[in-house]
Amino acid sequence: MQGNLYHFVGAMLPAAFGLALFGMGHLMLPPAVPAFDAAARAVAAAVAEEGDAAAEDGAAPTDEAGGDASGDTQPQPRHYVRIQEAVSSSIPSLGGIVQVQIALAVPEHQRNAILATIQSRPEDLITPLSETLRVTAETAPSLEALHDLLPEAFRAAVNARLGDDALPAPVLEVLIVSLLISQ
Numbered sequence: 001m002q003g004n005l006y007h008f009v010g011a012m013l014p015a016a017f018g019l020a021l022f023g024m025g026h027l028m029l030p031p032a033v034p035a036f037d038a039a040a041r042a043v044a045a046a047v048a049e050e051g052d053a054a055a056e057d058g059a060a061p062t063d064e065a066g067g068d069a070s071g072d073t074q075p076q077p078r079h080y081v082r083i084q085e086a087v088s089s090s091i092p093s094l095g096g097i098v099q100v101q102i103a104l105a106v107p108e109h110q111r112n113a114i115l116a117t118i119q120s121r122p123e124d125l126i127t128p129l130s131e132t133l134r135v136t137a138e139t140a141p142s143l144e145a146l147h148d149l150l151p152e153a154f155r156a157a158v159n160a161r162l163g164d165d166a167l168p169a170p171v172l173e174v175l176i177v178s179l180l181i182s183q
Helices: 002-028 038-057 108-120 123-139 143-162
Strands: 078-082 087-091 096-107 173-182
Touching (some): 078 108, 078 173, 087 123, 123 143, 143 173
Antiparallel strands (some): 096 173
């Protein structure tokens, strides 16, 4: 009996000590906070807002401008597709290489076709966007002005590349997820 108790205490004491240390350490650490940048929060809020609007409106068929056949302007159900590759260009007037991460808002019913096109040949989209970045940056006096000009310029460039006769403007909106400049 003495031997069994000795082995039991010998085995359980280190485990209890470890558990006590873990518990104390856990109580002393601050709670974990998810690290999101402002752009990720903006995209998440926009996606949630669009989802709520689509659910409330009943997802009626809409035209390209976001209105339906009756002339009412209801938001078109959309899906946000993040482009994994950064759009980059050397901009001497801004003092370095500008890198932009973007997400495209596309009609919900077109998301799979557009996503397949983007994933199959991303360079067909990144190359014209890099040129658009370079041309737009030449007219922008600052990084803030460039940030304001890029969404519409990128939207026009992407629609020119992805549009067809059936859907000439498949991209409804371009979100700037991040905009960095490196020396």
